[in-house]
Amino acid sequence: MASRHPRQRNGERHRDLRHAVLIAVRRVLRWMVALLVGALASAATAQTVSPAPDRVAVTIYRAPRRAPDQAIDRAWLQGYALITEQRRVTIPAGRTTLRFEGVAAGILPESAIVTGLPHGVREKNLDADLLSPRSLYAGSFGRPVTIRRTIAKRIVEEEAILRSGPDGAAILQTRDGFIAADCAPSQDALVYNRVPPTLAAKLTLSVELDSPAAASVTVTLSYLAWGFDWQANYVATLRPDGQSADLLAWVTLASSDTTSFANAETMVVAGAVKREDSAPNPAWNVPDESLTFRCFAQPIVAAPAMVFAPPPPAPAPAPMEMDVVVTGTRLRRAMVQQEDLGDLKLYRVPDRTTVAALAQKQVALLDRAAVPVSIVYVSTVDSNGDADAPRITLRLRNRTDQGLGVPLPAGPVALFQPRGDTALLIGEGAIADKAVGEEVEAGVAEATQVTIESTNPESGKGWEAYRLTARNANPYPVRFEARFAGEDLPRMARMTETLTRKDGKAVWSVEIPANGSRSFSYRIKDRD
Template sequence: MARRRARQRIGEPDRDLRHALLMLARSLAAAVLVAFAAPSAAQDAPAVDSAASQKLAVTIYRAPEREAKTAINRSWLRGYALVTEQRTVTLPAGRAVIRFKGVAAGILPESAIVSGLPEGVREKNLDADLLSPRTLYGASFGRPVTIRRRTGKRMVEEEGILRSGPDGAAIVQTAAGFEAVDCHGGRDAIGYHDVPPTLPDTPTLSVQVDSPSARTVTLTLSYLAWGFDWQANYVANVHADGASADLLAWVTLASGDVTSFPDAETMVVAGKVKREDSAPDPDDRDVPSLVLQCLSEPELEERDYLAPPPPAIVAVPMPMMDIVVTSKRRVAVKQEDLGDLKLYRVPDRTNVAAMAQKQVALLDRGGVPVELLYRVRLDGGDAGPVRMVLRAANRADKGLGLPLPAGPVAVFAPHGDTRLLVGEGSVADKAIGEDVEIDFATATQVTVEATHPATNKHWEAYGLIVRNANPRPIRFEAEIDSVPARIRKPSVPLVRREGKVRMPVTVPANGSVTLRYREIDEP
């Protein structure tokens, strides 16, 4: 069966297509008349727009599920932010709808609090249908449009009225009757005269209020929003003596929201805050595209309709990164207590830009005393890989002495006149007084050999030969994965650190040491 053209005028020979188009147009028109027959009270109330934010604060919380060693996933930011802003609005007497334009697209409307109105708020609405090809088409039902058709090398324009929704075919009414506009993006296109006033181009939160008189008020709007994250990033430059290091740390702020928050008082919170819900999957937040179908095709074919693109929100490229500096001095964040959590405040106002990432200095400490050691984990006498660990004490007299938020650590060491990366690890949230341990690389100059010299019905004897190929002595620890009460006759005194049982020893340069212990049955 030959393919018929998508556009057929009323009165042309194809009566089946004419009848189908006419019935579809009538049914769509009737449905819309019913939908708009009873406007709500909110539609009758005058709408007033609040002024731009006069004072803005953004507090970012880390993604609850993300571990310290896991990098921020900029395509799916699962943290959230608390946004607080002050706005001025002029209210008429009686009922009105206040529109807060430019809120975060990931706003949780149920969390929004508006203060500054003694009478309170009657209801809240989130205008989620932002300006897009699909929403512009859907909101233009019954409105005049211009049909542009290419005939040969000529462009012909014809006025019409849109008579269909965004699902199905593009049905318009012209002076000649009802017709289907070519939905293949070929000769025909639709031009819109304007943007419907009900279709915002930025995320908008609306609240309905009652005011006893006309007045100008300053309101405070606070809400939670998904699509943010932060973490600390550390750089440890170990000195040539291996006994000290320079520690530099940055706070990395990331926003996956389409709304920018300029000149904001910015804070980040370390620690885990209990949240019952979780960040939505990015696929669930995608705006549906405009897809139209040709009614006259033997089989319905879906294609993206190439309507003239309306003004849209422009996303800044994700890899963008800013570094905040003041003169030649890094601006370091300031730590404050927030109950059992820790809050870090950026001292200068900064821009939390849309779809962007930036870094602000957290700390810069030189000559921090550290200990480089080698560690292996023993499980039932079996030895795992030998790992290199950098240890420091989080105390003021040891060069630190401040709460350290979790984050990845890059470790560098000198090599001639330059410094080279020797490994990467991570650090968990550390309070003042705790040890900071960074497991950053697998050792190549230190090896171990596990032995099982003896056994008994009540105990098992284990041994570990540690060989050091370095030209200097090293500190070594064997971490035993067992209950302390089951360990007997260790060849060196046991030490307990962070709930782990360890056998520390010094291995001489180009030498070896043998460790022994027994593990008894359940005591």
């Protein structure tokens, strides 16, 4: 066998060495790629979705600047609520995005607190890009859609790609070129193949977290949200003796939020809680989500078709709900339970209830029979001796021995008087927050049978004389009060009646006989 040349043997050795090196390099590269893929896979953020809370509590705070006699404005609720949700979630190991769906639309994301996670939260985000005709169109830019044309009752479908934004003409690219929707004799609609991943059917709060191991935990999510309000509503019905009344009160809950909180533990807080910001006006914050196609100069409103189920429409305002059981001639209700909350008062609804979206409901606050009351006719007199028309005023003492003795939250009062088999409305007023022991007073209507006249019979150097004459046209005596500003009392002299003090005012209090009158004269000195 002939021996090979040394140069040939060296070439073969070099080829074998290069082959071995290439094999080793390939192995190293495969190993590095596997490590890189594993690292990327481990670094990828998983997603965990919590569609709804397992338990929820709603604590509603009254609009801070709404007066007790000002009605709740359902179109602009300026109170807020503390929402506390408990959710059971399973989180994987590694970096995870935990998405809380179904939070309140009026959420203040900066107030959100998440507890119960093993290693806390890295960051939180509010995903508020909700599904609507406009956002669906805008999110489908550059994506395939189907244009559906109706021509003489015949439907023709064609694949296309969106090539324009939601404002102006809808430009689509088809196999035959570019077209504009609703610019032909046909009626056009768009059919979307899927929802863009950036859109959500529910408002979602998401948090980023790192977990060293998979775990199932109960998470508590708490946050403040605008768009809620509440008030107390009182109904007082005078008894035939005119010296007592049956007092019924409701807690009225209102929500303008588009999220419902079913079977919620519900509470309301009475008192003034200081907040620096105020409720946003819906007219300033609700974007126009309608979609209008314009065939260049001619606007045509389009209702794009969807092949997937759109989110359900917001429910209509719900009627007031009451938990009322008739037993004999009295009504028994599950009353709210009052608790102390620092200087504030918290009223807890004993049974779980649904705080429905865009709705208002009532639950019973108190029901007291034969509470001692008095009807007083009250007039205010200014520094010039002018008196305003007397007002029918309901007065009672918030004490246990007077049939009450509970903190009374602010709200309107309706006063009824029995007439035969029914009760007629006398008038409506309001009370402020009243503590136990305080006097409760509500002016409900301007009197027609009790009047007051003010005259200025004489004057002198540095003084004016006035005479007040109060008249009662009722066939029964009435209690009348004329109230003077407290700062005027030091300048008053030669008074024909003794004045008392009440809430910083000087008061002429007198009983006027049936079909009779009473007078009061005084002088008032000029200001220095």
